Amino acid sequence: MLIDLITEDPRWQEAGLDTLAENAARAALAHLGLVPAAHEIALLACDDARIATLNTEFRGKPVPTNVLSWPDEDLAAEEAGAPPALPDPSAQDPEEALFLGDIAISYDTCAREAADQAKPFADHVTHLILHATLHLLGYDHIRDKDATLMETLEIEILGKMGIANPY
Template sequence: MLTDTIVEDPRWEEAGLETLAERAARAALTALELSPDGYEIAVLGCDDSRIADLNAEFRGKPAPTNVLSWPAEDLAPDDEGATPEPAPEGDPEDPHALGDLAIAFDTCLREAEAGGLAFDAHVTHLVLHGVLHLLGYDHVRDGDARLMERLEADILLKLGIDDPYARGDTIPEETG
């Protein structure tokens, strides 16, 4: 499997995080013409309290957020709006670690309910968003944000999920 899901909050088991994370991560890598079997990503399913602690520790922001990412390496381009460098290739016998994600159940549920979104579609979007961060995509600069939004929307549409940006959504609030 591409994703190794660690569930700290049992609500994630009921929500099927392992399946959602695997589907989103595979779709991201496939869209970028990378073989999903040559990579690995750790995904932590936690609650708001845990993600607030992680957000405080790693980003100096002691508040819950939806998803956090820790890339194994910096693949981000220097030029605004440019495509990141491809991740080094791995293989099924020796997969290349892309990094780690953490996703908070409470925040995801709150956001889905507030936006009238299906919970599984919102979680899929957030995991996809986090995986793209692991692959060097970002949304700090306008050109990078446009590239990332377009890529997310294209991948989500292939998964049968409506373009969140066509609804007027923005890049997920705070990820890192």
């Protein structure tokens, strides 16, 4: 299994995060030509209090956020708008899964954002897990050209999944 899920907030079980996360991460990897079974992601399913603590500790921002990610390796491209250096798809072995990194997601913020934006909760969560998975693979949105690349990729992948453009 691609996603190693740690559930701190039981509302995530009712929301089916295990399936949503697995599908989103698999779609991202497959779209990029990577073998999903040859990769692993640790996912913490938490609430606003926990993610605010993590956001404070790792980003110096003492507020809750929807999702955080910590890549195991920095794959980001140096040139703005260039794709990151992804793992070699021909050298992937499901017997020795490559750890991509950690993701944390907050139920409270996700539910609030989905309601505020009139989006189905499952679609919003799928987008956020996809977004975080792309961060683990070196994509980012700090520079404008990088943001365009990442958002375009997200829209393509979500479209294949039957989910509307979130932007």
